[in-house]
Amino acid sequence: MLEYLFLFLRNNMCCGYIFAAGRNSSGVICVRHRSSSVQTKLLYIDHMRRLNLFGYVFKIIKILNYTGFIALVIYQNGLSSYILLADSLQVGICLFSGSVLIDDKEHICLGRGSSIACTFIPLFSLIHNIEPVSCRGGTIARAAGTSGLIITKTLDKIIIKLKSGWNLAVGTNNIISLGLVSNVEHRFSKIGKAGLNRKFGIRPTVRGVAMNPCDHPHGGGEGKASPPAAQRSP
Numbered sequence: 380m381l382e383y384l385f386l387f388l389r390n391n392m393c394c395g396y397i398f399a400a401g402r403n404s405s406g407v408i409c410v411r412h413r414s415s416s417v418q419t420k421l422l423y424i425d426h427m428r429r430l431n432l433f434g435y436v437f438k439i440i441k442i443l444n445y446t447g448f449i450a451l452v453i454y455q456n457g458l459s460s461y462i463l464l465a466d467s468l469q470v471g472i473c474l475f476s477g478s479v480l481i482d483d484k485e486h487i488c489l490g491r492g493s494s495i496a497c498t499f500i501p502l503f504s505l506i507h508n509i510e511p512v513s514c515r516g517g518t519i520a521r522a523a524g525t526s527g528l529i530i531t532k533t534l535d536k537i538i539i540k541l542k543s544g545w546n547l548a549v550g551t552n553n554i555i556s557l558g559l560v561s562n563v564e565h566r567f568s569k570i571g572k573a574g575l576n577r578k579f580g581i582r583p584t585v586r587g588v589a590m591n592p593c594d595h596p597h598g599g600g601e602g603k604a605s606p607p608a609a610q611r612s613p
Contacts, residue, residue: 400580411613416580419443425460426508426516428494428554431477432456436470436492443578446523447560450492452476463508463521465492465558478554491558497529497537498551504529508556509539511549517556519547524566526559587613 401413422442434454441448450464452474462476468491475493489495500506505526508517520527520541527547531538539547539555549555570576573583587597596611 412582412584414577414580414582417443417578422449422461424449425462425476426510426518426521427514428460428462428476428508428556429478429514430454430458431479432458432475434474434476436464436468436472436474439464439470441562445521446565447521447562462492462494463556464561465507465556466524466561466563468492468558468561478552489557492556494554494556496552497532497549497555500529500555500557502529502532504557505559506539506555506557507560508554509547509549510553510555511547513550513553517554521560523560523562524564527555 399413400415401408401410403409419442421444424445432454434452436450437453437459438451439448440451445463448464449461450468451459452462453459454476462474472490472492475489475495477494478496480495480499489499494508505528507520507526509519509527510517511519525542527539527541529537530540530546535551536548537551537553539549541547587595588603590598592599595613
């Protein structure tokens with residue numbers, strides 16, 4: 380248990396959440412249209428899920444850093460953790476998180492949202508939170524509505540087809556979750572107003588031809604009647 384907690388903290392410590400607003404160590408803007416986003420409560424999401432325990436979904440929340448929904452799961456021994464919620468899951472659903480199946484439980488039924496090693500998942504199953512390297516946590520297919528498909532199983536590896544069309548080979552002991560990530564209709568959502576983009580840390584974009592010559596290579600000239608030239612970046 381102590382080893383699991385150490386790996387969980389190592390892979391989930393938020394050390395990189397420093398909003399530099401697109402500037403380097405000298406304060407020079409290297410990436411345009413970046414700013415500091417709204418301050419949000421950072422949650423430690425459990426992407427490893429190697430407890431070998433059953434748990435129940437206690438609460439479903441939405442945070443700014445993830446496009447999918449986040450679920451608070453309380454396990455049988457009293458531990459609790461935040462996980463990525465699979466699609467069409469509700470409060471009170473029983474989930475399994477672990478690397479091996481428990482033989483003394485006859486009512487085991489791995490459904491959506493459960494996490495288990497690749498070996499125990501049948502072919503042509505939709506999966507998410509894919510772990511490419513063992514004991515490093517899931518890093519693939521974590522955005523809203525994304526998933527992978529198991530197309531081949533051998534003795535030493537599993538072939539997963541991703542949404543991009545690429546095939547990914549992972550080990551048989553790597554942890555993956557069943558189902559696809561929740562909030563499938565996220566790609567149809569609209570920003571609606573400029574203030575929401577500022578919360579995400581995106582500044583307004585100004586055309587180069589509307590600037591002065593000192594601000595952009597496209598700037599200056601006699602209005603729009605300037606001689607044509609090749610487009611170039613600042």
